[in-house]
Amino acid sequence: MSMLASYLTLAAVLFCIGFYGVLTKRNAIIVLLSIELMLNAVNLNLVAFSKYGVNPALTGQIFSLFTMTVAAAEAAVGIAVLIVLYRSKATVNADEFDELRR
């Protein structure tokens, strides 16, 4: 048994915590951050497989780099959207954004 299982378990824990945060946190910024946490858990998986996978290769690491880049872009746009929302509704509480119902 290699360390792979341990890394994967850790990633699963982080992913679930992140998911929980996404589902329950009121503050939209924390929700965004929780999403980053989930993405990080995925990155951990990718990198762990890159080392301990059947065919170790750098592809996993490169993938994680791309993920991070996209995550950065997402964070930037997310914050921008939040600020716009904040301007119109004067709150960043996720449970007060119910535009989807309208």
Add this chain to the structure above:
Amino acid sequence: MLNFNIDFTGEFFAFFLLSVCAIVGAVLAINFAKVVHMALSLAFTFVSLAGLFILLQAEFVAFVQVLLYVGAVTILMIFGIMMTKHQDEEKARSRPLLETLAAIGCLCLFGILFYAIRAASFPLPAAKLPDNNTLEIGKLLYSAYAIPFELVSVLLTVAFIGAVALAKREEEKP
């Protein structure tokens, strides 16, 4: 059952320490009352993860992790917090049903994932990663992954322009 059959090597100790840090950071982030504290404890998790990346022989990724997450994303978030009216504290109006269900769902999901991990058998790696993998990554990025790399840069540009366009205060119409 939880017999991981682990060799108590140095790598293991490092892993153990770092993973405890990561989990503690994440759990604290969920439980803190103040938004800034949450953001900071998540930053702590990100740093721990960077350590784990180093353990996994991904020094470049670890570097990017620190640079991007700790340096950029967290700071961005903190700016976001500053720019919005945050009541600092999570308000008392809790949603017990949602939280309970979310906890149950996440625990179930973790259970499933854990079961899958435990059930799967991982063959030993056939080869080792090249030692100088930062160099190798660089080579790969500019050869095999050149087009995705360029696309990502375009994406980033678009994202930043978009962010600016979105966040820019619209001029009041007369």
Add this chain to the structure above:
Amino acid sequence: MLKDIPVLSLIALIPLAGAVLLLFLPGRRSTWPRGVALAFTAIPLILSAWLFAGYEPILGGKAFAEHFTWLSIPLNAEAWGPDAAVASYRLVFDYRLGIDGISLPLVLLTGVVSLMAAIASVHIRKRWKTYYALFLLLQTGMYGVFLARDLTLFFIFFELTLIPMFFLIGIWGYFGREKAANRFLLYNGLGSAFMLFAFLILIATLGFSAEAATAGGNAFSFTGDYEVLLAHLSDPNAPANIAQPGNAMYLSDSLKWTAFVLLLIAFGIKLPIFPFHTWMLKVHTEAPPSVVMIHSGILLKMGVYGLIRFGAFLLPEQLDAWAPVLATLGVINILYGAVLACAQKEFKLVLAYSSISHMGIVLLGIASLNEIGLQGAIYQAVSHGLISALLFLVVGTLYERTGTTKLDELGGLARSVPFTAGILLTAGLASLGLPGLSGFVGEFLAFLGLFGSMKALTAVGALGVLLAAVYVLRSVLGITFGPMPERFIGMKDARFVEALPMVALAAVILVLGVYPSLLTDLMQHGFDGLLKQLSTKAGG
């Protein structure tokens, strides 16, 4: 000459043409729509009468059959495995119309009742054009149901009756009309879903056939053609009858049972069989009388027809095995309906429950599975159609004048409207099975048929005849006899346009009661195939 024109298609589609024509005519006043509707309702009746005259029971109406392929959808051959010898799989929809001793009486019934209902539609006070267009559309559906000889086609026509009916109830009904219409649609939609499921089972098994080999290999097709299904049913070499592992087309016993129970529920809702009857009560009380004439007179009979046509002919063993169940359901229907009819305070509800009771007799006839009982079932269906149409016609006429159908608000009408009261009494007597009127013949034949196999059940069911006397007399005498309330003084008796369909229906009821051979002669060879199949199954 009769053989040269597609008379069946004409019967089924002329009302549709009328409906289309109506769309181009002015609908400000009732004259035009009414005229057109009457004309286009009368033509199919005349054609059916012509059919009646030219029908020969021995031929079983083969002379009139119409058939061509309507749609042929190629199926993906690869899905069936890499068999090089297979050239094509096709799903074929046929347009097949036919007539035999079972459907012809019902077609005639449809013609008569529709025309009478059209004449009786004078009570309709608004939106004539829409009303008559829907009315004609409904007729196309009904004729189609009785004429179609293809499962898919039958289903389409069956559904076609639902839509106009929904609007007819929902727009022109009484106070609870929307609810009644909804309930009607929901129940019948559910029934149709069951029916479709059963039909798909049958098409996928019995409907599978290998056509002649072509240059590219074998050609296979799925079809809902009723004649093909019947042929496959008795053909031991048909794929549906070969129990072989890997034969996906094998119609196993469990599949047959599934299909049978589905069909029983589907047509049981329509019939209606207890406990699926509550929708009918709403329709009977809320729909306008002319629509109830159609509904009680014809639409319920589609359930009877479907049960015999598909339940009995395609799944005879299942029906045979379940005959006691059907008979028990029939007896429950008879007694339950009758007892409830005795307790109602609203005349339309009395009639609704009496319909349930009478349809129980139809079930008894079907359950008998001999020629007498089956003919009795059809006869009873036709006769109940006529009688209930007449009764609702009278109800409509009375409601026009008194503004109520509550039994305790009515009374003594024999004095103020003697003609209508007389017709009501006649219809009531027909309904309780007075010999000399058509109701008796159907009842008698159904009981006679079932008595051959299930004596005790029949005897219990015969109690329904007694209860029929109780509820009919209670309600009819309650309306017509007794002292007349003052507010009914000076009421006018039925106008000519109301009296005409009353007299016509009463005359048909009388003629069928005095000379039943008129109808039974038509059915003479209608059940030959089924009975032969049952006897060979029993023998072998």
Add this chain to the structure above:
Amino acid sequence: MATVFSPYAWLVPAFPFVAFAVLTAFGRSLSRTGAWLATAGTFLSLVLSLVIAIERMTGAAEDYRGGYEWLRIGDFSLPFGFEVTNLAALMLVVVTLVAFLVNLYSLGYMKGDDRISVFFAYVSLFTFSMLGLVLADNLLLLYIFWELVGVCSFLLVGFWYQKPEAKAAAKKAFIVTRIGDIGLLIAILLLFWYMPDHALDFVSLHNVFDPQNGGTISLGITTLIALLIFLGAAGKSGQFPLHVWLPDAMEGPTPISALIHAATMVAAGVFLVVRTFDVFEASQAAMDTVAIIGAFTAIFAATIGLAQNDIKRVLAYSTVSQLGYMMLALGVGSVPGAMFHLFTHAFFKALLFLGAGSVIHAVHTQDIREMGGLGRRMKITAWTFGIGALSLSGIPPLAGFWSKDAILAAALADRPWLFVVGAIAAFFTALYMSRLFFLVFFGKPRGEHGAQAKESPGVMTFPLLVLAALAVVAGFANTPWNGWLGQWLTGNAEADHASALAIVVSVAVGLLGFYIGWLVYVKGAVRRDVLSSRLPGVVRLLERKYYIDELYAWLFVRPLRALGDALTAFDTHVVDGAVRLVGAAANGIGKLNTRLQNGQLQTYGLAGLLALVVLVVAIAGRRFW
């Protein structure tokens, strides 16, 4: 001599039918002409019936049959036809004669009614149906006419439909007889499936149940069939326990009571048993039942008749009692006795009813306590009524004596204890008839109308005279020393039951009954209330007709009503409730889903997460079972 007229027997019912059709179609415009038309139609029938009867009496004893196929299903066919036998010929004469006289009478009686044409249409329809019943050559056709006469009876009982009592009586008449009809119907079904070739005609019945080729149908089934037929007959003929409708049926016009509820239709039950007598003969149990029910009904109804105060009801119970006699006769195996009594009873009971009608016409009440002293004012009515009453009481040499004597003699020969019952019933008969007669026609007028009462017009008294004559002479058709009628009917000279004891006893009880009546109601030797003061319970029991109606109401009507209400509740709450529950469930799920759609992303995410978990568990979990 060849049968010349019998092939045209179908014309006998045809005349009244034509009259009915014409009256129904043009009735309103015809009014009184229509009434005459109906009478004329019946008269033609009468003439033809007489011709046929005479033809048959003079030798041509061949039974005639004719008909057509009514219904054909596969291999079965149900033919309809008519059959002229001596029995049928006799019944034809009885029916047409009484019908004609009643028609004539009604011309006077119904004069003022504005629905006179409807009345005559109904009467014509009834006459047609009754004649058809008589001529029917098979059980099914008989059943059809059987129901038709029932309907006519119903229509005529409810003729004055505005009276709530008439409405109730009509309903009761129809429903109670229907109970019997269902018995008959089931008997027909049984016969259809057990008879060889599904034959239902009387000739086949006769052949199959003939003791010589017995065993075709097992004894149990035979008994069942016989009892079911008897149930039908009991319904129609007002035998206990289905007698309750007949007295109530007196709400109809009096001529109708005479025609339908005394002379013809109620006798149809007896006729039916006679027609299917072979079935009964094959089963001793059935015979016993018929005899016992008959005897019981005879004495039971006679006792009720003692305590009634409505002139027509007394006669009605008398009819029930006399029909019981006929059944008793059949039960002891004497077809001639039954038919003979039917024959004579038709005349004298019709006479009594028409006489009662004449009285009612004059005094406008039916309560005998308000009559009295009418004998001086209505001589013809009084005399003819007296003849009828004596005939019914069995005073020789009137018709009733001979027929009753025949029955009692047969009973004595077969089962003496039935003879005793019959004799007691005969005593009661004489008693209530004398009570009725003396109360109505003797003494002083007690009602306000009694003093001004006038004799009825000739059109009403003529039938009375004819019937009175018949009530005198009809008995000589079959005297103990001249069994002509019995021989003619059954075809074989039956062993004569004539017995001196029977004659003596029947004369004695008849005279005794009449004498006591005279003592009480004319001479006043015994106070009238002697019985009611001594035994109030018994009198009350008789006045209330043994509480049978109340018992039935308690036993059948109320449970049915309660069951109906209970099932209504079941239907609306359980059956429909289940439907509504399904609807409500769908609605509830919809509501729940609406709550889920609160527009918050986190809720959606949660739903997604839970769904994912469920999905994974469902897919991955499959390997565990």
